[in-house]
Amino acid sequence: MKKQTEKLVLAISAGVCHGKTLSAKHLIRLFYNDPAWKVYRIYQVRKGKLDPVVDLANFNVDNYLSRQGDCFVLFARKGEDSPVLAINTMGDKWCDLLEHFYYKVVLPLTDIRVIVGACHSSFTAKGVLCHLKDIAQRIDAKLITTSPYYKMYPELPHTGHKGPVPNDVVALNELYAEQQKAFYERYV
Numbered sequence: 001m002k003k004q005t006e007k008l009v010l011a012i013s014a015g016v017c018h019g020k021t022l023s024a025k026h027l028i029r030l031f032y033n034d035p036a037w038k039v040y041r042i043y044q045v046r047k048g049k050l051d052p053v054v055d056l057a058n059f060n061v062d063n064y065l066s067r068q069g070d071c072f073v074l075f076a077r078k079g080e081d082s083p084v085l086a087i088n089t090m091g092d093k094w095c096d097l098l099e100h101f102y103y104k105v106v107l108p109l110t111d112i113r114v115i116v117g118a119c120h121s122s123f124t125a126k127g128v129l130c131h132l133k134d135i136a137q138r139i140d141a142k143l144i145t146t147s148p149y150y151k152m153y154p155e156l157p158h159t160g161h162k163g164p165v166p167n168d169v170v171a172l173n174e175l176y177a178e179q180q181k182a183f184y185e186r187y188v
Contacts, residue, residue, distance in 0.1 A: 008142050009132050010143075011144070012180075013147055019176075023173045023177050024088065041056075044069065086112055092128075094128050102135055107139060
């Protein structure tokens with residue numbers, strides 16, 4: 001496959017507790033640990049606001065992604081100075097943080113080729129998926145919706161659940177992320 005010229009907005013789309021965030025976090029981990037890629041910028045969601053990580057050299061992304069919490073990461077290819085990939089783990093509802101990240105941080109970056117965002121699968125006027133469609137139209141990108149493989153399974157238990165997430169869920173989300181990474185790399 002040749003390098004694509006179009007831009008791509010990819011929605012990791014699923015209902016509540018079906019692996020959107022876990023898949024996006026694993027995708028971030030895969031790019032972070034790949035020597036062909038470098039982190040351009042990381043934003044942590046802390047206390048209702050976006051905090052840019054200033055000291056990337058000492059930031060342990062694996063530890064951060066293992067905890068609860070959302071982040072936004074921009075990646076560049078090793079040796080290049082501008083990001084081509086943006087990944088967001090937060091997508092349950094549209095809010096000021098998402099608006100700030102997409103419209104004020106990502107859209108002005110003209111070299112961005114692929115934007116990945118988690119979102120619910122319902123297409124409502126105030127939903128994240130609707131805004132991802134708007135973002136795709138603004139940058140003349142193709143919008144693709146896809147789902148983590150766990151989507152077809154029953155809902156995961158909510159926050160009152162005691163014990164770990166079942167292993168097959170993690171394995172399915174990891175497989176999904178690995179395949180998505182391969183697709184993005186061939187795309188850019």
